[in-house]
Amino acid sequence: MKYDLIIKGGKAVFRDEVRNVDIAVKDGKISAIAETIDSEASEVIDAQGQYVMPGMIDTHVHICEPGRTEWEGFVTGTKALAAGGTTSYVDMPLNALPATVDRESLHLKLEAAKGKNYVDYALYGGLVPGNLDKLEELSDEGVVAYKCFMSTCGSDIPEDFSNVDDYTLYTGMKKLAELGHMLSIHAENAQITDRMGQEMVKQGKTSATDYAVSRPIFTEVDAVKRALFLAKETGCKLHLVHISSAEAVEEIIKARNEGQDVTLESCPHYFTLTIAQSEELGPVAKCAPPLRTEESQEKLWQ
Structure with a gap:
């Protein structure tokens, strides 16, 4: 042969x-x-x-082109992926301007990607308030999954990504279940974390530790449980991203064992860094959900 x-x-x-x-x-x-x-x-x-060795597939990449290419464009991002042994990736729908939430913005993203990718790729579509009637056209155009935020995100800039309200989340899940698509979710209780953050700023509590305290584990667990419940009601396939606590993992595993189509991912920093180190590292260690205590980290390893 x-x-x-x-x-x-x-x-x-x-x-x-x-x-x-x-x-x-x-x-x-x-x-x-x-x-x-x-x-x-x-x-x-x-x-x-x-x-x-086999090439890795990274299903959670943030390329910020078009609109914010200086943050991370296709050329720099995919060169880094290739150098690290990743041969395929799936790009999230936020960070670029406009966010990838309809056919037009998807075409702008695809046009920006031409001739700039060093590895294979696919794209996410977004679920945001106001685009429920755009989910099917994104599917028709080839997006492989969808992403939404239950925590507050975005900015005042037009066409930036924004977080879902409960109605959009529920109705979007129903539609995605009909289309057979998976929804990836950033799960934190926005009302509680936003207010706790505002109150701490008023009190002058603005350290790295204060930031972590303003987004406690129960706010992640609450959002995870609500997402799982709505997914059970609608039959939507779920993927919970950057889960930071053992308590949230346990809820997801319980739902999976009961028959729900749900998966999860975490991030290296939740296994290697703690709140104590965030004071020393500064803003580079700021993430959402935040870094946790050493005790919580040990539970997550288990």
Whole structure:
């Protein structure tokens, strides 16, 4: 057999070991793995001394082009992804201006992406107040999933992303269930965290620790439970993003064990940094949900 590609002599990373092997590719798929493959190939890559491993897929990337390219554009973002071993990504619908919430803004995003991507990509669509009648057209145009915020987000800038109200969340879930799409959610109780933050600022409490205290774990758990309940009512598939607490994880696992179609993700900083370190690190350690205590972090590891 003649292959399209043979990668010769690389250190191939398998599930539980690393072995020096040849890897043959035909029609875009791995066709053979062996210590030595002597067949002909249109292209041969000498991988002696190099590691050969599957490319990663990052399903949560924020490319801020168009509109805020100076934050992170397609060129800089996808070069970094490629350098880190990521070969495909899915881009979130916020941060760019306009946010990706309808057919027109999606086309602007796709046009901005032309000729600038170093890896494969797909796009999210947004669920925001006012675009319930745009969800189907986003699906028709090829978005692979949707994203919304239960916590306050966005700005006063026109066409920026904004968080959902309960009606938009419920009705949007119904529509996405009909379309067969998944909804990713940033889950924090906006009313409580916003007011707690405002009160702390009035009291002059503006340290990194104060910020974390203004967004306690129960505000994440409350939003997660409401999202799960509405998803159960509507049949919507859910993915809960950047979950920061063991308590929230437990609620999601419970719902999954009861039959709901729900998954979750967290972030490296919740496993490696704590509130105590945020004082030293400063604004670079500010995130939402915030960093937690060492005790909470240990629970999250478990």
